[in-house]
Amino acid sequence: MKITAAVTREPGGPFHLEPVDIEDPLPGEVRVRILATGICHTDMVMRDQLLPVPQPVVLGHEGAGIVESVGPGVRKVKAGDAVVISFNTCGTCPSCTNAAPSYCREFFPRNFFGTRLDGSSGLSKDGEPIHGNIFGQSSFATYALAHERNVVKVPDDAPVALLGPLACGVMTGVGTVTNALKVRAGQSVVVMGAGTVGLSAIMAARMVGAGRIIAIDPQPARRDMALSLGASDVIDPVGTDTVAAVLAMTQGVGVDYSIDTTARADVIRSGIMMLAPMGECAVVGAIAHGQDIAVDGGHLLSGGRRLRGVVEGDADPDQFIPWLIDLHRAGRLPFDRLVQFYPLADINQAVAASEQGQVIKPIILMPGTPAPVL
Ligand SMILES: [Zn+2]
Ligand SMILES: [Zn+2]
16 A cells, blocks of 8 residues: 655655555454644654664654554454554563563664564565554554554544654653652652653643653743743753752752753753662653663662653553543643644754754644644
């Protein structure tokens, strides 16, 4: 079948809209007519090869759409079902069977290798192989091959074209607070970086009744958004000693939790230094393999402080995404305030606007998809 896909052909290069052939779904696969797909910072990390994926490739990993056809053996969904598409996992390793699929032992091959496990991709152009299967989907396209494992059925009356970001960015921010750190009422949280993940963490921290919620971001508009979504305090890190500022706000004690969404080693170090005794710093942003983080050993040891990584908010998408939809419906997770829609033809403008900080969460609408009324 012929589809239109945004193909990335060189490191850091633009997205080229091209006609591409997509295969029929194999056993366990699901072909989805994409209505819309969020753009996540990790797509840029892959484009720039900081997280190396083979090119040419179709990126995109916050897809939302309608199941067009299913491969043999698929029972979870059928043609016509509305779905969002999350990360892909094996379903049988110790992490997957222990309700921790984001730590699947096959996470890299199933999400970042650009092919199925058998080496094929399902995508090609005039015989030229195009890499696909990024996050088990490659959803910067009018259709995507996903898997029974990573599609999550959503209610038919849900605003499907809005929901793609629940599959990665929003899930990561909310889940870091509710699943990974288990922030409780009255506890204090610092969120470093007020993009989609950071702002989602702030909404979740407010939801669980956290006390002090401190957002750190250099952009005034994002600090304002953080305040309007539940932050109690904001800090401009430019020219500011953020550790001293946080300690000053907390009577010199520090905070219970810090969450890094910036993937910068110096920022993560500051996130550890601002922890109270028993505090925990979560590294959430896509920091590169080989990137060291300097840690003050004495500070970590004394007070029993912790540093940990969190992937996709420790969430199991099958349970978590329906919960996020319910929260949004109830007005408790207004992530639609972060969103701006762009037609597929303007994907490069959407990426540029995101990288320049003009938009927090761009969502690409495929041709014919009306923008949801918000
Ligand atoms: Zn697994
Ligand atoms: Zn992502």
